[in-house]
Amino acid sequence: MSTTLTPVLSRNWDQPDSFTLAAYQRDGGYQALRKALRMQPDDIVQAVKDSGLRGRGGAGFPTGMKWGFLPPKSDKPRYLVVNADESEPGTCKDIPLMMANPHVLVEGIVISSYAIRSNHAFIYVRGEVLHVIRRLQQAVAEAYEAGYLGKDILGTGYDLELVVHTGAGAYICGEETALLDSLEGYRGQPRLKPPFPAVAGLYGGPTVINNVESIASVPSIVANGADWFASMGTEKSKGFGIFSLSGHVTRPGQYEAPLGITLRELLDMAGGVRAGHRLKFWTPGGSSTPLFTDEHLDVPLDFESVGAAGSMLGTRALQIFDETTCVVRAVLRWSEFYAHESCGKCTPCREGTYWYKQMLRRLEAGQGSEEDLETLLDLSDNILGRSFCALGDGATSPVTSSIKLFRDEYIEHFKQGGCPFDPAKSTVWAGEQ
Structure with missing residues (x-):
């Protein structure tokens, strides 16, 4: 496994206009969509399955398999809902992704919606991040104007309506069924399962709910192939992911790397723990995952290895605490x-x-x-x-x-x-x- 960074989603973040349609297209944006619309929807689903992409929102469930749970026939419309309600302490990857490169999410939504045969998609975004909401709304408006959203997308006959919906600041709405209740206008509280959202989700229709990073990874899989994505990461945790380093680290930030990289390697890239101090404890996946110590510096950051060591990979929110912390x-x-x-x-x-x-x-x-x-x-x-x-x-x-x-x-x-x-x-x- 390579230990170097693999900038894919974050490739153009250093460009001052990275959030615009012009900059995204300059970097090859929406070419994957053109390719996808020439494919059969089931072939896209199979490509996502073959890639080994697992949900990047914390649970790590195989994305293609989740899409495959939709019933083949239903009297109700199918929906795609993107969970952008990033609210857990330490978790900070989706917000900078949407801020710096919202069009990769929009392109991923169109491809994913086409793959699951949906004509209605929603982005449920945390209401407090107004700057991100404005970026998303601008990107969606640009996509509509360019013919990537709306009626008869790129002359293929495929229609998709995309709505940016702002929440009201409730962490519970990051739970997928509470998110659906909130989206429908009710108080956000978890639903009893079954039925699962794939069978009876938004407005009672078959619904796929995916994290921002999961959907944003789809264009690169379509463009480069399932084997390209599967060549990174580990045997069971394939691909790349954004690792968020925060706390007592010299250079906090987002580090996009293959799954299976270790905290020791990431700290080397980030300049280590702040000068004059040593690592005391850290979270591998946000505040809702069991703590690790310096004894776990060399645990591969993939779903299986972190689980075997007694924690969870979660959202790869690596909060670093030195010896001064109680x-x-x-x-x-x-x-x-x-x-x-x-x-x-x-x-x-x-x-x-x-x-x-x-x-x-x-x-x-x-x-x-x-x-x-x-x-x-x-x-x-x-x-x-x-x-x-x-x-x-x-x-x-x-x-x-x-x-x-x-x-x-x-x-x-x-x-x-x-x-x-x-x-x-x-x-x-x-x-x-």
Whole structure:
């Protein structure tokens, strides 16, 4: 496996006009669409299957297989929905992608919609990122004007309407069925499955829901072939992906590389941990994935290897923390986020994340005991696998992994009666805030 960067989606990000139609076409943009429209839809689906592309939104489910779940016949229209509601702490790849190169997403949407025989597509984008929304709307307008969207696309007889829909800032709407409810105008809450969206999704019709990066990868697969994409990455985790390095790293940013690269290699490219400090812990896939330490620097960042090491690749949001960071405080901040973002539909998540927040505030202030750690682990057991969606499961990851890896640091808080890293800033526990 090559350890060098493989700029495909990020190839033209350094160009000042990279977000425009002219710049995208100058770099070969929409040539893949012309090729795709000369192919049979089923052949495109098969090419995506053969490429080994797996969902880039965190779950890693094979994209082509997901498309294949659509029923062959239905009385209702088919829909493609792009999940651009990127909201998890640390996850920051889709927003810069849409900001710098929105047309690769638009082209991917047209090709994917044609492949699944859909005439209606939606981009559900996080409402707070107004600058990105404007870029998307501009790109969609340019695509309509150029004949890449709308009626009789490029004279082929294929029609597609694309709508940019802005959410209202709810992390739960990143869960695909909650996203569908929000898109339909309801409160965003997860649906009971089955039926799955492929059978009864948006407006009750067969629906494919994919992440931004997944759909944006489709044009390059069509243009270069499935074998080209499959030649990168590992045997079961093929292709390239955007790795987001943030936190205590010399050069934070987006690093597009083959799956299977290691954090050690990425840190070498990013200038290492900030000068004078050492790595303490990091997240391989955002705040909802179990923590890793410096012992995991050489774990290949692919779905199987990260899973075997006890975490999840997720969205490849690599948050880097050095030895100055209090792990208890970091976990508390993440838990406060999950408590705030819980939709409240199911008891394990609604109550469990609330008690996470309460207990961790007290523990961070040094007002607890080792018994409380066992209570946290017991609470985690009652959330994990019992929540309505993955938000509850994800909330348990930093708690359980931090206790496993840094139990002594929790105990040190009890011994010192506060945070040993910065006692003056330690939370003063006074019950519910």
